[in-house]
Amino acid sequence: MGFFFETLIGGLMAGMLYSLVALGFVLIFKASGVFNFAQGAMVLFAALAMARLSVWIPECLGIDGRVLGNTLAFVVAGALMFVVAWLVERFVLRHLVNQEGATLLMATLGVAYVLEGVGTSVFGTEVYKIDVGMPKDPVLILEGSFEGGLLINKEDFVAALVAALLVALLALFFQKTSTGRALRAVADDHQAAQSIGIPLGRIWVIVWFVAGLVALVAGIIWGSKLGVQFSLATVALRALPVVILGGLTSVPGAIIGGLIIGVGEKLSEVYLGPYIGGGIEIWFSYQLALVFLLFRPQGLFGEKIIDRV
Amino acid sequence: MNAGGEVVLDLQKVSLSFGGVKALTEISFDVREREIRAIIGPNGAGKSSMLNVINGVYRPQQGEIVLRGQRFTRMTPYKAARAGMSRTFQNIALFRGMSVLDNIMAGRNLRIASNLFQQAIWWGPARREELAHRERVEQIIDFLEIQHVRKTPVGRLPYGLQKRVDLGRALAMEPSILLLDEPMAGMNVEEKQDMCRFILDVNDQLGTTIVLIEHDMGVVMDISDRVVVLDYGRKIGDGIPDDVRANPEVISAYLGATH
Amino acid sequence: MLYRENGQFKTTYAADQQTFPIAQDRWAILAILAFAFLGVPLFVDEYLLRAILIPFLILSLAALGVNILVGYCGQITLGAGAFMAVGAYAAYNFHIRIEGLPLLLTLLFGGVAAALVGIVFGIPSLRVRGLYLAVATLAAQFLTDWVFLRVPWFTNYSSSGSVSVANLQILGWQIAEPIDKYLFCLSWLTVFALLAKNMTRCAAGRQWMAIRDMDVAAEVIGIRPMVAKLSAFAVSSFFVGIAGALWGFVHLASWEPAAFSVDRSFQLLFMVIIGGLGSIMGSFFGAAFIVVLPIALNQFLPALGRLLGVTVSTAGVAHAELIVFGVLIVFFLIKEPHGLARLWSTGKEKLRLWPFPH
Numbered sequence: 001m002g003f004f005f006e007t008l009i010g011g012l013m014a015g016m017l018y019s020l021v022a023l024g025f026v027l028i029f030k031a032s033g034v035f036n037f038a039q040g041a042m043v044l045f046a047a048l049a050m051a052r053l054s055v056w057i058p059e060c061l062g063i064d065g066r067v068l069g070n071t072l073a074f075v076v077a078g079a080l081m082f083v084v085a086w087l088v089e090r091f092v093l094r095h096l097v098n099q100e101g102a103t104l105l106m107a108t109l110g111v112a113y114v115l116e117g118v119g120t121s122v123f124g125t126e127v128y129k130i131d132v133g134m135p136k137d138p139v140l141i142l143e144g145s146f147e148g149g150l151l152i153n154k155e156d157f158v159a160a161l162v163a164a165l166l167v168a169l170l171a172l173f174f175q176k177t178s179t180g181r182a183l184r185a186v187a188d189d190h191q192a193a194q195s196i197g198i199p200l201g202r203i204w205v206i207v208w209f210v211a212g213l214v215a216l217v218a219g220i221i222w223g224s225k226l227g228v229q230f231s232l233a234t235v236a237l238r239a240l241p242v243v244i245l246g247g248l249t250s251v252p253g254a255i256i257g258g259l260i261i262g263v264g265e266k267l268s269e270v271y272l273g274p275y276i277g278g279g280i281e282i283w284f285s286y287q288l289a290l291v292f293l294l295f296r297p298q299g300l301f302g303e304k305i306i307d308r309v
Numbered sequence: 310m311n312a313g314g315e316v317v318l319d320l321q322k323v324s325l326s327f328g329g330v331k332a333l334t335e336i337s338f339d340v341r342e343r344e345i346r347a348i349i350g351p352n353g354a355g356k357s358s359m360l361n362v363i364n365g366v367y368r369p370q371q372g373e374i375v376l377r378g379q380r381f382t383r384m385t386p387y388k389a390a391r392a393g394m395s396r397t398f399q400n401i402a403l404f405r406g407m408s409v410l411d412n413i414m415a416g417r418n419l420r421i422a423s424n425l426f427q428q429a430i431w432w433g434p435a436r437r438e439e440l441a442h443r444e445r446v447e448q449i450i451d452f453l454e455i456q457h458v459r460k461t462p463v464g465r466l467p468y469g470l471q472k473r474v475d476l477g478r479a480l481a482m483e484p485s486i487l488l489l490d491e492p493m494a495g496m497n498v499e500e501k502q503d504m505c506r507f508i509l510d511v512n513d514q515l516g517t518t519i520v521l522i523e524h525d526m527g528v529v530m531d532i533s534d535r536v537v538v539l540d541y542g543r544k545i546g547d548g549i550p551d552d553v554r555a556n557p558e559v560i561s562a563y564l565g566a567t568h
Numbered sequence: 569m570l571y572r573e574n575g576q577f578k579t580t581y582a583a584d585q586q587t588f589p590i591a592q593d594r595w596a597i598l599a600i601l602a603f604a605f606l607g608v609p610l611f612v613d614e615y616l617l618r619a620i621l622i623p624f625l626i627l628s629l630a631a632l633g634v635n636i637l638v639g640y641c642g643q644i645t646l647g648a649g650a651f652m653a654v655g656a657y658a659a660y661n662f663h664i665r666i667e668g669l670p671l672l673l674t675l676l677f678g679g680v681a682a683a684l685v686g687i688v689f690g691i692p693s694l695r696v697r698g699l700y701l702a703v704a705t706l707a708a709q710f711l712t713d714w715v716f717l718r719v720p721w722f723t724n725y726s727s728s729g730s731v732s733v734a735n736l737q738i739l740g741w742q743i744a745e746p747i748d749k750y751l752f753c754l755s756w757l758t759v760f761a762l763l764a765k766n767m768t769r770c771a772a773g774r775q776w777m778a779i780r781d782m783d784v785a786a787e788v789i790g791i792r793p794m795v796a797k798l799s800a801f802a803v804s805s806f807f808v809g810i811a812g813a814l815w816g817f818v819h820l821a822s823w824e825p826a827a828f829s830v831d832r833s834f835q836l837l838f839m840v841i842i843g844g845l846g847s848i849m850g851s852f853f854g855a856a857f858i859v860v861l862p863i864a865l866n867q868f869l870p871a872l873g874r875l876l877g878v879t880v881s882t883a884g885v886a887h888a889e890l891i892v893f894g895v896l897i898v899f900f901l902i903k904e905p906h907g908l909a910r911l912w913s914t915g916k917e918k919l920r921l922w923p924f925p926h
Binding site for chain 1: 644691696700703706707710713717838841883884889895896
């Protein structure tokens, strides 16, 4: 029983990281109708920037102290994500207003390539650690309920807390601010939103910037757990089934979808894997998404039936 | 004007709603062989919904469609096409990436007998068939006077010509019943006259039964044999143009209000 | 002055419905084919064949397949690599399990297997489209990746996980030297390009394009979406599957599932975007472009670096390649959504009028 719960919690933790990436997808889709394939590349880019800057900045300025160095690195990396958002709007989205979803999707594939290329040529291709001082030591919990208790990383708790905070902030941002309302209007209809005076370009910059920040947070958590490397870019592919499952337009959907996929992957790997061969993680989630596409295309929490034939 | 044929299309108590909104309420009317039957009514009266029900784009919650004695509770566009119905669209639904010729050739789809393998090889049955259909399509192109644009992608054509291509595609199916959704909407007088001429010629020369929706009262009264009047999804009048024009309910709902 | 159709009056519809209605086009195609079959073998070296020409031919075939689905039928796919894999592994299994099966049939069966799998994974297209469909096709990609990696039966219990074929021959013709491989692939491509051209200008092509442009209207004129979409998936996967089988048998000779990864799928999609969606010619342009670009960058960037006094590492070249690819994709989507093929036809249009454009 203890083992089952440990697997479950491991799955939840992995799922939370998917959720964060999926959240980036959902934000951009809600506000621009763009299915952003570059989200994974953004996570990679942000994480690389964070990892390298947290070393370079203290070196250059001659400051000591991890907290100050990390804070500065975070600010600069955040600024970089803003630049990325601005460039994407200026050179890509602006020229593709009211194009079909598929065209926009392919354009973001192009953006992903550029980000990966620039990221790796500027920041390097090795495996880097991000050290933001997350507690590493494992703790035992619920010793009373199970024999031997459950072995949990403190780090995972902190990460979960950060993720929850982020989601709460985003929900507030969408529901309570006028920018959030404008974002939702833009998502409904580009031209209509423009005609009532919503500055489309600025909205897109904002939402890509927010998605960039989400990517940065996801990158930091991922990087401090597993290190930053090129393969991080493929995390977008892992998170795709999550958004299908949760519904492309739903923030809670992204979170819960991520958790379901995370848990499903781990449990299927552990309990199903031995019978049909290992490494089923990736396709398992995709087949799950496929089933959803066939029977409930709008996902668990999607607002409406979009793009149905 | 040939109003006396037998009933080919009979709608029986058709009701359609979207969510809670009733678009059509228990509408019944019939269409006779070789007649021009118009459906008129103010905006939002349910005219387009009516047409969409007839050829199966929308599925009514209640009611039946009887087509040449055959009952359809679940009509689909494909079944309608098979049964010899074709239609045009109010806001032109042409295949924008294809040439005029290809658009009209596409209308011959149900008459294509060669299979994919034969088409891939081209020489043989597929070629013979393509040429035969091309011949037929060229007659339609001649009839609609669009020879000069036959190889132009339809996206590049002006509105009036696109409407003609839309009609051409419907005619290519050699339908026994032709449904026209506002064939003259957005046209200038000259284009309207041309379109009227085409409709009357089709009816006259090919003996095609025509059901049309139209806004332009003058045109409708001139060319149609019988008229159905809808208002708020209900039928408020049905009969020959003169009777309909004299019907007080119709006058108050439609004629009186707008003319 | 040379390229014009003045005076070529067509007196029958048959003449107007030819594959290439303009006489100059007919001659040009014949000349290119003659050059490819007879001229090229006279001067190419092995490097050119192995690194450029053979990959170009096979990927052109795959791009043709992808273009039928994406360009003509409007169904986006990110899983073309999966169907290449199915073609390759199915052909491999026919090859080793059926003694004495002729090579031609082996490859064709590979294509048929891919077509069947294509139909299965095309079923979601009846329910969803656009980006949702893209995700569904990714499901095919990841499933096949896994199957060919983890299910040992498909690789005939090979311990390394890679499979290999040797001793290819047709009617005594040994396909061993690069020049033989080149001619072999060229023959396939020629035949299949012709088949594709025929299908796309016949009823089938009109059905696909009708579904792409306006599916409601297509149904109204009696096109069944299911038939049109699934036939596009089948034909497309058949082409891609045969390309996969050729890639494995002829180009690589020994391969692992990684040869048909999701990167390959993206690559094929880019080929048709850059080359031109809905254009047979565009598939060739796209394939040529994507095969040649990395090689050209490999030559060009270090040279440029030397000129500027910096050394460009191979890793640097790889990164630059990514950036150039990305920029080009965005560029084409914005500036020329119809790709190189449109540039080509605009050029031809100008040439027709030259030198009197008014």
